[in-house]
Amino acid sequence: MIRLAIRVARADAEIALAELLELAPAGVEEVDRGDTVEYAVYGAAGELPALPDLRAAAGAALVEVTTTRVADDWASRWREFHRPVTVGGRLHVRPPWADAPAGSADRPDRHLIDIVIDPNQAFGTGAHHTTRLCLEALLELEPAGPLVDLGCGSGVLAIAAARLGWGPVLGIDHEHEAVRAARANADVNGVQIAVRHGDLLHGGPAPSAPTVVANLLRPLLEHVAHRGFQGEPPRVLVVSGLLRAEADPIAAAFAAAHGLRERTRRESGEWTALTLAR
Numbered sequence: 001m002i003r004l005a006i007r008v009a010r011a012d013a014e015i016a017l018a019e020l021l022e023l024a025p026a027g028v029e030e031v032d033r034g035d036t037v038e039y040a041v042y043g044a045a046g047e048l049p050a051l052p053d054l055r056a057a058a059g060a061a062l063v064e065v066t067t068t069r070v071a072d073d074w075a076s077r078w079r080e081f082h083r084p085v086t087v088g089g090r091l092h093v094r095p096p097w098a099d100a101p102a103g104s105a106d107r108p109d110r111h112l113i114d115i116v117i118d119p120n121q122a123f124g125t126g127a128h129h130t131t132r133l134c135l136e137a138l139l140e141l142e143p144a145g146p147l148v149d150l151g152c153g154s155g156v157l158a159i160a161a162a163r164l165g166w167g168p169v170l171g172i173d174h175e176h177e178a179v180r181a182a183r184a185n186a187d188v189n190g191v192q193i194a195v196r197h198g199d200l201l202h203g204g205p206a207p208s209a210p211t212v213v214a215n216l217l218r219p220l221l222e223h224v225a226h227r228g229f230q231g232e233p234p235r236v237l238v239v240s241g242l243l244r245a246e247a248d249p250i251a252a253a254f255a256a257a258h259g260l261r262e263r264t265r266r267e268s269g270e271w272t273a274l275t276l277a278r
Contacts, residue, residue, distance in 0.1 A: 005040035012061035133273035155182030172198035240273035
């Protein structure tokens, strides 16, 4: 088994990813490296995209390309990186191979909302700082009416929102594999959410609702702020995927364009999430 990885400049990561997914439509592994983002695919030599194609797809954002051999049991060992996480004493997010928390399974003394997310080797289960920050932000809000999750990935935030009481909930992602994974995870958790493909970079204004969650990298958040929303802007917008130094410019962009002003700021490690409101 070979791991083929490319590292791209963080500022251009979303654009580079959109191009790379044309070569790897089943999805890629994403690893944040601070100033750069690494995207990787796994397979035998003949199954992987050609290096010249990868370099061309990444364009000016390319930093480096690396190939490494991984153990044959990688397909099972990758599960070790996806562990359960409890957020705010109310949400417990876990992969399907982890045990349910005590008091969560159809018992009157349940304390945690148990959410099962299969990462499908390409999408997270909620353990990343930015996802946890968004979940914490949702727990601070009063669930009311529709919610849109921009860049829903495996569906963690959309499913959590539905379990907390928002509805209807819509998840949007530009990766077709993410759309399929989010739908499957919604079925496992017994929630009704709509999930559809959407290209925030090339598809015009972003879908809107009274509450919108957007766990995206800074360039795409700037694009959303500039292009705006379909219809009325959200009353509450939770944004993450931001390094600490990126938070103020993003808050200023949404304030200037849509009257969304910072209500709360949460930080974990080098990451920041903002709750903006009109």
